[in-house]
Amino acid sequence: MDFDTITAIATALGEASISVVRVSGPSAAQVCERIVRTKSGKSVHFEGDRKVIYGQVVHPASSDVIDEGLILWMPGPHSYTAEDVVELQVHGGVQLVQNVLEAVLAAGARMAEPGEFTKRAFLNGRIDLSQAEAVMDLIRAKTDFAGKVALQQVKGRFRDEIRAMRKELIALQAHVEVTIDYPEHDVEDVACRQVLETGASLLQRIDKLIASANVGRILRDGIATAIVGRPNVGKSSLLNAMLRSDRAIVTDIPGTTRDVLEEYVNVHGIPLKLVDTAGIRETEDIVERIGVDKSRQSIEDAELVLVVLDGSVPPTAEDDAMIEDTKAVRRIFVVNKVDKGIDPAFETWLSNYSAAAVVQISAKEEMYITELENNIARVIQADVSIERDSTYMTNARQKNLLEVARTDLINAMDAADAGATLDLIAVALQSTYEELGLVIGEETGEDLLDEIFSRFCLGK
Ligand SMILES: Nc1nc2c(ncn2[C@@H]2O[C@H](COP(=O)(O)OP(=O)(O)OP(=O)(O)O)[C@@H](O)[C@H]2O)c(=O)[nH]1
């Protein structure tokens, strides 16, 4: 395929010791020869095997030295994109790396679209579509485990399973097609039985992959966990204790938190999206009231609610309201401020209500946070019965395609069961085969590709 030469900053923008500007395409060498010099200012030729040069980056028009650093030459096909690639590892200043990028553009490269490097790797046949998407999930992975799952996909586990299923489908279809050409009754029966038998086993495998999609989603997006309670019970203190950092403002003034604050924590390898909210109470303050509305909304959106209660004082009417507001959702009662002792009236009151777990902690002293995490893990374990070795689908597009494939397969089996014509069965099998191909990008139209790759970040 014919491509132009593209470039982008491949690292995150910000102060760092190095930043990488990536250049890929057939004229990567010529482009970079215009802007790279040796340390002593001599010109450089990018040819032959991979190499690393310590040199200068200059502007192609003015020849002004912009920076110096390591320049990596990686000729295709042994590079990320399978094309000729030059990576300029320069100092990490925000302006500096922009200047380097501008020099590369001035030397003749085009600014890459988001995900275009990975798209090329795909179009050049180095990785399949599920691997390409997994690269994106890897970039976004929020915990080690989620990262590992994405990495497995990069390595092609998911693709291997789909390919194996497609192979069986092709064999099955061939069997059916052959029978169409030699139509004898008993042979037709055998073919139909085969469709039912192989179909049933394939259906199971597809179902397993579909079921994994929910786990995949959790690994990618985290379990939405709302921290709610009346003002001043220690919600923000709990967020900070779980994050092990002073993320949220904590004061002894009720109504401190007004906006919704989201942060990710890793609980036993499962990402939680913790949402700290405004304390729920009746208030005249307009800003606080908006916060309270958002707080109520977050209860509705949550998959798990941590109801924070101040156990050191008798309960208030606002606590009663909290208990009522959360009774329909999965909740854990977090009894805070145990460092001050538990109030007997509070204890009696709480015993009237039920939750998935009740944990006593001190957010301020960071006591029993591990116990709370253990309980959270236990409560959500059911959602993510994680088999550490299975194949996970982390992607809604793949899930939808698998569902279509599933329907087609069931159509083929129903047709076989009802003794329909073999042509009808063959068509349904063919659709199943094609849908599965779409999952890993083996029969994918250009539009869909653009759509998928445009969701990548720049420089990948
Ligand atoms: N003794 C004690 N004090 C705590 C504990 N947790 C929080 N506090 C104190 O309670 C006060 C309120 O804490 P916050 O974390 O701001 O409470 P909040 O629920 O976020 O309050 P709003 O944002 O106003 O709704 C602060 O003075 C905290 O230091 C605890 O475990 N023990």
Ligand SMILES: [Mg+2]
């Ligand atoms: Mg707060």
